[in-house]
Amino acid sequence: MTRQTGARRFSVVICAYTENRWDDILAAVDSVRRQALPALETLLVVDHNTTLLERLTKEYDGDEEVRVLANAGPRGLSAGRNTGIAASRGDVVAFLDDDAVAERDWLRYFDLAYDDPRVVAVGGRTEPVWVAGRRPLWFPEEFDWIVGCTYRGVPPGRVPVRNVLGGNASFRRSAFDAAGGFATGIGRDGDKRPLGCEETELCIRLGAALPGAVLLMDDRAVIHHKVPGERRRFAYFRTRAYAEGLSKALVARSVGAGKGLETERRYTTRVLPAGVARGVRDFVLGRPGGAGRAGAIVTGVAAAACGYVRGTLRARRGGTAFSSGPVVVREEP
Structure with a gap:
């Protein structure tokens, strides 16, 4: 396929860590190959797994x-x-989860957004694919971030945002030269506690390093993300919400609570109360799962709050530390 003249060059990074996702990894790479706007390269980064490497x-x-x-x-x-990032040669670095596939126009919609020179990062919409069947009736759409997907409450269309979501995101290569890389010690580490928020911390740092920079979410840039059976369980829901609270405490420590919790305040004061009200209404009307969804929202908020309090106390005692990542320098092709 001939590359479009004048279009930006995209490096796509896919991070993998387990052979259990072998078929998913191959499918992710294949979805990049099928892009309407071909990528310059796909970088498969293997996380300390010699056999998989x-x-x-x-x-x-x-x-x-x-x-x-x-x-x-x-x-x-x-x-x-x-x-x-350090190995990439493109003008823009895009990230795709190893258990997700991108729609054909994924990179093309990212590319269109960068026509505005103020735009330094663009994210897209991530749709859940429930492997073990349909969505559990009790699982609220407001908490789809639990399974790495776009949640109810994210504004539709192409809109400015505080941060993009790391499994479906892109950044100008120059953004990393200005702000450094992803912070280690915040995000996931294989199958250990499901922490997150590393992209939130980076995006806030990026905004501070480049005043006037614009970060966008374009819901036309779509990927489909697998949700395995074990992540349908309420125990995982509760654990992931608690881990998010821990992660938010680390972000607040790094960039301040004002910026670190700016989006979360709107989410907890507007989006979640509306979700509880919908669940109660569905329960009253006899619709399946209404009470469960309302209860899950309340439980999720409580678990995240507990995680945040514990994370804040640990940070004050100096029990957590992380690096903001290297300032990477472009490698010439």
């Missing part, structure tokens, strides 16, 4: 479009992304 290296041996790399930093998603 060797297997993927063999799978894509001789493939000029795919480069397989070992995570050059500490274990975890943030360091894996930083490894991809």
Whole structure:
């Protein structure tokens, strides 16, 4: 496929850590190959898994479009992304989860947004694919971030946002030169406690480093993200909400509570009360799952609040530390 003349060059980074997602990883790479706007390269970064690294290296041996790399930093998603950034050659670096597939126009919609020179980052819409069947009746759409997807409350269309969501996002390469990379010590580390918010911390830092910079969410840039059976369980819902509170405490420590919790205030004072009201209304009208959704929202808020309080106390005692990531320098193609 001939690349469009004058379009920006995209490097797509996919971070992988387990052979259990082998078919998903291949599907993610294949979805990048099928883009209407072809990527310059796909960078597969393997997180401290020698067996997976060797297997993927063999799978894509001789493939000029795919480069397989070992995570050059500490274990975890943030360091894996930083490894991809440092090796990238594109004008824009896009990130795709290893268990997601992108629609054909994903990169094209990202590219259109960068026609505005003020735009430094663009995110898209992530739709859940419930592997074990349909969405559980008790699972509120307001909490789809629990499973790495776009949640009810995110404004529709192409709109300015405080931060993009890391599994479906893109950044100008120059943004990392200005603000550094993803912070290690905040985000996920393999199958350990499901922390997050590394992209939130980076985006806030980016806004401080580049006053006047614009970050956008374009809901036409769509990916489809698998939700495995174990993430349909209420125990995971509660644990992930608690971990989000811990992560938010780390973000607030890094960039201040004002910026760190700016979006969350609107979410907890407007979006979630409306969700509880809908659940109660559905219960009164005899619709399935209404009471469960209302109860899940209340439980999720309580779990996140507990995590935030504990994370704040730990931070005050000096029990948590993280690095804001390296300032990466462009490698010439």
